[in-house]
Amino acid sequence: MKTEEKRAGFLEENKNPAEISNEEWKKVLPKEVYHIARQKGTERPGTGKFYQHNEVGTYYCAVCGNPLFRSNGKFNSSCGWPSFFEPISKDSLIYLEDNSFGMKRTEVECGKCHSHLGHVFEDGPAPTGLRYCINSVVLGFDKANEEK
Numbered sequence: 001m002k003t004e005e006k007r008a009g010f011l012e013e014n015k016n017p018a019e020i021s022n023e024e025w026k027k028v029l030p031k032e033v034y035h036i037a038r039q040k041g042t043e044r045p046g047t048g049k050f051y052q053h054n055e056v057g058t059y060y061c062a063v064c065g066n067p068l069f070r071s072n073g074k075f076n077s078s079c080g081w082p083s084f085f086e087p088i089s090k091d092s093l094i095y096l097e098d099n100s101f102g103m104k105r106t107e108v109e110c111g112k113c114h115s116h117l118g119h120v121f122e123d124g125p126a127p128t129g130l131r132y133c134i135n136s137v138v139l140g141f142d143k144a145n146e147e148k
Contacts, residue, residue: 084131
């Protein structure tokens, strides 16, 4: 059984992903996804599969499937991680103060499963002026249907 199928079945059994323990997530998530999503890790800059990805579609949380960003909100910030200027909805993300490593930042988590995604900064393009700097490892992508 593929990891995605196993995770889908696991999520179906556990209706509220925010209430699933890290130990339970560890059993169903690939090691690199678990490290970033549940242990607040990060991938090396410039290495993520979605860093220079330009297809049309929707980016979603690789942990729970929650839609996060549309491709038309993605831009090249040259920071080393996929960057977006706005989320798909106000409820798709959770914002937390992050003072780790001697920096003052705003962490973003998935609004559904509370997985760590990355950070948001106030140096992005118009219309929002925001730059959501997101780890590719915790993203999935659904390509837009050509007919739409």
